[in-house]
Amino acid sequence: MSVDQGVFRPASVDEAVSVLARLPDARLISGGATLVAMINARLIEPAALVSLAGVDELHGITENPDGGWRIGAMTRHRDVAAERRFTGTLALVQQAASLIANATVRNMGTIGGAIAHADPGLDYPPALVAADAQIEIASGKGRRRLPASEFFVDWYATALQSAELVTAVHLRAASDGVGLYHKLARVSGDYATVSVALTMSSGVAGIATRAAMGACGPTPILLEEANALLSGSPGESELNRAGELLAAAADPVDDVRGSAEYRRLLIPRMLARAFTEARAAIGART
Amino acid sequence: MSAAFESVGRRLPRIDSREKVEGRAQYIADLTRPGMLHAAMLQSPHAHARIRGYDISAALATPGVHAVVTGDDFAGANRMGAFIKDEHALAKGKVRYVGEPVAAVAAQTESIARAATQAIRVDYEELPALLSPDQALASPVHIHEEVGQYFKVFDAGSEGNLCSRTELSEGDAELGFRESDLVFEHHFDTQAQAHVALEPCGALAEVDPQGRITLWSANQSVFRVQACVAEALGLPHSRIRCLTPRIGGAFGNKMEPHVQPIVAALALKAKRPVKMILSREEDFETVRARHPFRIRIKTGVKRDGTFVAREVEVLLDCGAYADDSPGVLGYGLLCARGPYRFPHARCHGKLVYTNKLRFGAFRGFGNPQVSFAGESQIDDIAEALGIDPIELRLKNILRGDDRWFGGQQLFSNGVKECMERSRDASGWDAAAPAPAAPGRRRALGFALCGHISGLLATGAIVRLLEDGTVVLNVGANDIGQGSDTVLSQMCAEALKVPVENVAFVSPDTDGSPFNWGTTASRVTFMTGRAVVSAAAEVEKQVKLHASEIFECAIEDLELVSGGAVAVKGVPEKRISFFEISKRAHWFSGGPIVGSNSWVYDRPTIDPKRAVVIGLPFPKIGAYSFAAVVVDVEVDEVTGQAQVKRAWSACDVGRAINPMLVEGQIEGGFAQGLGYALFEEMVWDGARLANPTLMDYKIPTTLEVPYEMHSIIVESVDKDGPYGAKGVGEVCLSPVPAALGNALRRATGVRIRSLPLTPEKILRGMLERKQ
Amino acid sequence: MSRDLPVNLEINGAAVALEVPLTETLLATLRERLQLTGAKRGCNQGVCGACTVTLDGVAVRACLSLTLNCEGQKVATIEGVAADPLIEALQQAFVDGGALQCGFCTPGQLIAARALLSQNSDPSVEEVQQGLSGNLCRCTGYRKIIDAVLSAARSMRK
Numbered sequence A: 001m002s003v004d005q006g007v008f009r010p011a012s013v014d015e016a017v018s019v020l021a022r023l024p025d026a027r028l029i030s031g032g033a034t035l036v037a038m039i040n041a042r043l044i045e046p047a048a049l050v051s052l053a054g055v056d057e058l059h060g061i062t063e064n065p066d067g068g069w070r071i072g073a074m075t076r077h078r079d080v081a082a083e084r085r086f087t088g089t090l091a092l093v094q095q096a097a098s099l100i101a102n103a104t105v106r107n108m109g110t111i112g113g114a115i116a117h118a119d120p121g122l123d124y125p126p127a128l129v130a131a132d133a134q135i136e137i138a139s140g141k142g143r144r145r146l147p148a149s150e151f152f153v154d155w156y157a158t159a160l161q162s163a164e165l166v167t168a169v170h171l172r173a174a175s176d177g178v179g180l181y182h183k184l185a186r187v188s189g190d191y192a193t194v195s196v197a198l199t200m201s202s203g204v205a206g207i208a209t210r211a212a213m214g215a216c217g218p219t220p221i222l223l224e225e226a227n228a229l230l231s232g233s234p235g236e237s238e239l240n241r242a243g244e245l246l247a248a249a250a251d252p253v254d255d256v257r258g259s260a261e262y263r264r265l266l267i268p269r270m271l272a273r274a275f276t277e278a279r280a281a282i283g284a285r286t
Numbered sequence B: 001m002s003a004a005f006e007s008v009g010r011r012l013p014r015i016d017s018r019e020k021v022e023g024r025a026q027y028i029a030d031l032t033r034p035g036m037l038h039a040a041m042l043q044s045p046h047a048h049a050r051i052r053g054y055d056i057s058a059a060l061a062t063p064g065v066h067a068v069v070t071g072d073d074f075a076g077a078n079r080m081g082a083f084i085k086d087e088h089a090l091a092k093g094k095v096r097y098v099g100e101p102v103a104a105v106a107a108q109t110e111s112i113a114r115a116a117t118q119a120i121r122v123d124y125e126e127l128p129a130l131l132s133p134d135q136a137l138a139s140p141v142h143i144h145e146e147v148g149q150y151f152k153v154f155d156a157g158s159e160g161n162l163c164s165r166t167e168l169s170e171g172d173a174e175l176g177f178r179e180s181d182l183v184f185e186h187h188f189d190t191q192a193q194a195h196v197a198l199e200p201c202g203a204l205a206e207v208d209p210q211g212r213i214t215l216w217s218a219n220q221s222v223f224r225v226q227a228c229v230a231e232a233l234g235l236p237h238s239r240i241r242c243l244t245p246r247i248g249g250a251f252g253n254k255m256e257p258h259v260q261p262i263v264a265a266l267a268l269k270a271k272r273p274v275k276m277i278l279s280r281e282e283d284f285e286t287v288r289a290r291h292p293f294r295i296r297i298k299t300g301v302k303r304d305g306t307f308v309a310r311e312v313e314v315l316l317d318c319g320a321y322a323d324d325s326p327g328v329l330g331y332g333l334l335c336a337r338g339p340y341r342f343p344h345a346r347c348h349g350k351l352v353y354t355n356k357l358r359f360g361a362f363r364g365f366g367n368p369q370v371s372f373a374g375e376s377q378i379d380d381i382a383e384a385l386g387i388d389p390i391e392l393r394l395k396n397i398l399r400g401d402d403r404w405f406g407g408q409q410l411f412s413n414g415v416k417e418c419m420e421r422s423r424d425a426s427g428w429d430a431a432a433p434a435p436a437a438p439g440r441r442r443a444l445g446f447a448l449c450g451h452i453s454g455l456l457a458t459g460a461i462v463r464l465l466e467d468g469t470v471v472l473n474v475g476a477n478d479i480g481q482g483s484d485t486v487l488s489q490m491c492a493e494a495l496k497v498p499v500e501n502v503a504f505v506s507p508d509t510d511g512s513p514f515n516w517g518t519t520a521s522r523v524t525f526m527t528g529r530a531v532v533s534a535a536a537e538v539e540k541q542v543k544l545h546a547s548e549i550f551e552c553a554i555e556d557l558e559l560v561s562g563g564a565v566a567v568k569g570v571p572e573k574r575i576s577f578f579e580i581s582k583r584a585h586w587f588s589g590g591p592i593v594g595s596n597s598w599v600y601d602r603p604t605i606d607p608k609r610a611v612v613i614g615l616p617f618p619k620i621g622a623y624s625f626a627a628v629v630v631d632v633e634v635d636e637v638t639g640q641a642q643v644k645r646a647w648s649a650c651d652v653g654r655a656i657n658p659m660l661v662e663g664q665i666e667g668g669f670a671q672g673l674g675y676a677l678f679e680e681m682v683w684d685g686a687r688l689a690n691p692t693l694m695d696y697k698i699p700t701t702l703e704v705p706y707e708m709h710s711i712i713v714e715s716v717d718k719d720g721p722y723g724a725k726g727v728g729e730v731c732l733s734p735v736p737a738a739l740g741n742a743l744r745r746a747t748g749v750r751i752r753s754l755p756l757t758p759e760k761i762l763r764g765m766l767e768r769k770q
Numbered sequence C: 001m002s003r004d005l006p007v008n009l010e011i012n013g014a015a016v017a018l019e020v021p022l023t024e025t026l027l028a029t030l031r032e033r034l035q036l037t038g039a040k041r042g043c044n045q046g047v048c049g050a051c052t053v054t055l056d057g058v059a060v061r062a063c064l065s066l067t068l069n070c071e072g073q074k075v076a077t078i079e080g081v082a083a084d085p086l087i088e089a090l091q092q093a094f095v096d097g098g099a100l101q102c103g104f105c106t107p108g109q110l111i112a113a114r115a116l117l118s119q120n121s122d123p124s125v126e127e128v129q130q131g132l133s134g135n136l137c138r139c140t141g142y143r144k145i146i147d148a149v150l151s152a153a154r155s156m157r158k
């Protein structure tokens, strides 16, 4: 085999990073669900691939001593969808995973590959932003962590630099409360037309809510101002105002999944439903 | 089911089931020939441009390339087309839509061929792109400058960008509107739907040393392929032999040619077998699709609900080539009156060339579009009159041997039974309908329609082999719907042999009798009748032998179960087909062959009743019927509709195989559901924006209700084989209107354009609130 | 264009050594190199499910798998699962229940249904719908496919 062609199978993250550094044109391959579709469509023709399958630390979901979670980048959507330990506010991550594509694609696709691809219609990005997840990134200089809201930077663009890779997604410990992910799609398994991800917990100061909208712009939309309106003891006017703010911040496209106007119209509506449902669930719990 | 039948009426598994579940069924992409090359095509980047010239030298010089064809390889006169001969094998002189095949390459591998197509240089001179019928009708630029000189099989009235026009009328519509108490007039629009047969199109051609072409392809008629390739290449039919592998679904898209003429030309040039399989994207961009219709519909009624007059005017986007479009226009108009008594009706319309891919045959053939308009409007009329929509229809439906629009008499009529059975099964009249979930609205909707199953020519040959088993040869492709099985059942029934003893011959233009095609719901009815008649011919000969052996009169003999002849009333005095066929082969009479062929013989139009201009079907008929009830729930937040349950009652004359009939009803419903709710080909300027399955969505298991109840109504048609009629299309056509009517009843919103997207529904609900 | 590179797989129980380009999909390898044409190409984009096979026992899209990236893995196609009692039960139920028409989606449906039933021997209608939602069928409307899967599950539980 020529030194710079074929599939490289590093056994560690360091090895993966050094292959990427040596071969700038090499592409990472995780599940391949997106990468191979792009190859088949003749959008890319890589000469070398770096498979992360053999890097043990990238596989699986582990609980941290503080109750938080580390989801290895190579963890399949199937495994996140089947994860029953994501309770309370974290349930939305499991729900988002279970709504990705279909059972067979969930057997293939990985969380690392999905977020690195950063298609605005994907299910993980808004869920991870709402869950305030951290993305762990490895490079030749070591590891760094970024909040999900800073990881997604533009249409199909992330904060990843060249020769960097996603190694894990970190979730803080679940709070008692509710995590919801609602997705509108033309048919099951389609990319979202609009999605809403929401966490809600209750404390002495009332409820604490974080909401992110998916598929309404280049990156998930989360506004601290909207979250503040949705926290404490919000009434209908706060809820409406939060919806308006999110809709105003949206930059949706017109495409075959729906017009930009329709997406804007849906933001406050889907937000309101998710909010109301979460609130009812919290009420039922306390 | 009648106990008198042995094979007819049984729920037999299809005869090609085993090979299909074992992955051994061979489709076009699975075939190979020794020395076979692979082909790829170059598609037009322009919607409308003159081709000034080609430079194929770089492509030809690419290692591994064996042949290149362009429009220059096809003589100007060699045009094909079912109704209007306006199309070359690939673009010649001009390109007329984005994606049109311009050149093709045969090479050692598909990737070499694909790369070589990109090395072909084409010198284009761009022309204005005409992307809608209105734009095309108004433009001095003509997509087909020579439309006047094209050969046409009917009086098309072509002029400029007008491809054809058709008009039918009975009575005096204007008078009818004056006599009506209330007149309703609405506009409807329908979208382009892609067939999405799961198998993309493809073909494989091989040329023998004498220069004769053998051609396998994904197709609905080996004879249509033969005729079109012959026309496109300027060859006699006898130089082309067409065969069929298993077909991976076809809904009209494989009826007329796709790449067969291109592949045949490449094989002639390369002197090697050549195969081309389209990618899903190419299939979307170049094959064909369901026509967008713009419809104006006007209906006059009496205050008591009696229908008086209807006028329907349609404008069809033809796309760049006529293909089956003139037929779709004519047929759509023939169906636009619906299965109702209207003393006065006038249906007319135009078909206009545009710079889009050709539109063509698609399950329903114009009927889903006009039924959407007509059946939606009837619900609006019922609402305005305060009459239950089913009651209003029952008051006006065709009864007994009433006549279809144009004057053809019905030979069977299950309309009322379809309506009543779907109504009763759905609980339409129940005091408390199924409750909606919170935040949702729910209601039932109804629609009705009729569809033909008889037209054009067909044949059948039934032979007894030496051992008395049977070979059935009809030339009709089984495209997945199960005709091989159904025709075998009819043959077995006619000869009283077990179905396993009937071998079904794969269609072959060298050996099979002519069959126009597997289309228009016609195979069970048309070919079935030929099979029954050919079998009767065999029966006659078999009895002649038996009468000689038993020295009795033919009238005293009967066929008995298991493939034998016996003396009536004396079952032990019997002789098997085995013995008879041996005798015929070796002693007397010669091998036993029965054959029959016919062309549908009932005129569409009774000139005493109807006036027509430009109707391309002199003889079609044999009507089937369907009534559909759907239970739909709408999400108030998003506007998204979900079909919870459905009941589809279809009058099929007689179900030769009820399991396969249910399969048609269920599959047709699902395809109609996709058409109604979300399927839509979208253009971004001249370019198709969603030519992939990522972007063009068809229903999955989660959109089609599991509670989809098929109700088989058997009206036993005097004209049909064992009373059977077709079911393939009638099951789809009423679905969009039924869904639209349910939405209206659930939300108060009436949507007059397909698809019924969440966006339109939500906007409608919000507008009503204001 | 990339050169051919070596890869070793186990396909339907037999060891196979091949040389293929980096961008060749498992679907192309099976169909074009090995003439295992049971898996079909309906879209080459992962949407239709006609190419579904199993890789180390897990159902995957052959069109989204690169052959070189399957080094050392076990591939099973419809041609190779014949002796499996679960697939036999599914095949019989599909035949008897009329769960196929053109048959183009059928091998993929069967592999996906087998994956479903091997994890859940007594699925509900809803679970079968979920499990097969990635396998498009344009002919049947799905009702008979779902019924066949339920009936195969019943026959296996007996």
Ligand SMILES: Cc1cc2nc3c(=O)[nH]c(=O)nc-3n(C[C@H](O)[C@H](O)[C@H](O)COP(=O)(O)OP(=O)(O)OC[C@H]3O[C@@H](n4cnc5c(N)ncnc54)[C@H](O)[C@@H]3O)c2cc1C
Pocket (backbone or CB within 6 Å): A027, A028, A029, A030, A031, A032, A033, A034, A035, A036, A037, A052, A073, A099, A100, A101, A102, A105, A108, A109, A110, A111, A112, A113, A114, A115, A116, A117, A121, A122, A123, A124, A160, A164, A165, A166, A167, A189, A190, A191, A192, C045, C046, C047
């Ligand atoms: C039919 C179909 C339907 C789908 N529907 C949905 C849906 O409804 N919702 C949804 O959210 N998604 C959907 N997807 C996308 C799916 O989630 C993919 O699995 C995901 O986008 C990519 O994951 P992967 O592991 O397969 O990545 P790959 O295809 O392996 O890689 C994707 C990209 O990320 C890069 N990459 C991979 N791993 C890393 C890493 N660790 N660090 C940095 N870069 C990396 C690759 O080089 C490549 O550019 C669908 C996909 C398909 C095929």
Ligand code: FES
Pocket (backbone or CB within 6 Å): C040, C041, C042, C043, C044, C045, C046, C047, C048, C049, C050, C051, C052, C061, C062, C063, C064
């Ligand atoms: S061909 Fe692989 S999913 Fe369609």
Ligand code: FES
Pocket (backbone or CB within 6 Å): B198, B248, B249, B480, C100, C101, C102, C103, C104, C105, C106, C136, C137, C138, C139, C140
């Ligand atoms: S049987 Fe034809 S696609 Fe499923």
